[in-house]
Amino acid sequence: MFEVKRVGDNRLDIEMSGKLDAEQMGKALDALTEQADGIENGVMLFDVVDYHLPSLGAIGVELGRFPKMIHFIRQFDRAVVLTDKDWIKTVSEFEGKLIPGLEIKGFGRDQKEEAEAWLETGRSS
DSSP states (O other): OEEEEEOSSSEEEEEEEEOOOHHHHHHHHHHHHHHTTTOOSEEEEEEEEEEOOOOHHHHHHHHHTHHHHHHHHTTEEEEEEEOSOHHHHHHHHHHHHHSTTOEEEEEOGGGHHHHHHHHHHHHHO
16 A cells, blocks of 8 residues: 655655555556645655565566656655664665755654654754
């Protein structure tokens, strides 16, 4: 499952669980870009409920949309990843170091209030 909700003018909330196949990945990327339309200096909250690596077909779909996804990422300054898995927090924060202009921080799923506060502090600085 991959669900995207626009929360206010500059925030997306994304809930992920399970394994994405090629068709689901295409729909997920479409939903991301559609919901992000018009966002500048945005923030994202990813809630990773139960993560499984995507299928090879799903990875192919994502790679095929690489230029569009670069544009999407540039619309955002900060992201949080809510997860109960320490390795997902670590990988997410490392990924943020590889993407210029996007800061990513991992939090436990029980730390949503702290995560939202962190997102907001970045908007005022």
